[in-house]
Amino acid sequence: MIAQSERRAATIAAILGGARKLFLAQGFAETSVDAIALEAGVGKGAVYHHFESKEEILDRLVDAMQAEIAAEVVATARKGRDVLDSIGRGTLKYLTAITSPAIRRVLLIDGPAVLGWERWREIDHKYFAALMRGPLDASLRGRLSEREVEAVGHLVAGAMMEAALVCATSDKPERAARDMTDGLLFILRPLLDFNGGSPHAD
Secondary structure (H helix, E strand, O other): OOOHHHHHHHHHHHHHHHHHHHHHHHOOOOOOHHHHHHHHOOOHHHHHHHOOOHHHHHHHHHHHHHHHHHHHHHHHHOOOOOHHHHHHHHHHHHHHHHOOOOOHHHHHHHHHHHHOHHHHHHHHHHHHHHHHHHHHHHHHEOOEOHHHHHHHHHHHHHHHHHHHHHHHOOOOHHHHHHHHHHHHHHHHHHHOOOOOOOOOOO
């Protein structure tokens, strides 16, 4: 017998899956709660039982999609030969993933516009600030103060957000992702005392 918690989880997953498909295909504004319910195979009442609004569905979806990308970034960064190579691989993976057609509309267009820049940054920071802070902290510890390392982390995080938005509006997002990655590594290389090596993944 299926437990109530399992049914609840399955219903929420179906709603988020339906919303993700529709948001990507036609955008947040053009998608109704009725359409989400139909796509998910549940009643409209079930949608409102688990989510107060369409905006809350988008919030949950943005969070889930960012978590997916973060897991991919971690797996890719671990293949790096050194700190800078790991940062390069992780950055390129992040930029190519977040600007892909299957994700870009939700995360970089509707996400900031509907949830607001502050909330969007909060979700992005939750998953990616620590990923960048770890390698920087390990490399700069003892050379910079804790406050300086934190400041560098914020500056790099800001650069990453700007890079994502640039890639999202580019006619050639994959090429833009490589250019942005190379640019970031050009800035970080002297700071991390890196000598030689490829600036991004093969």
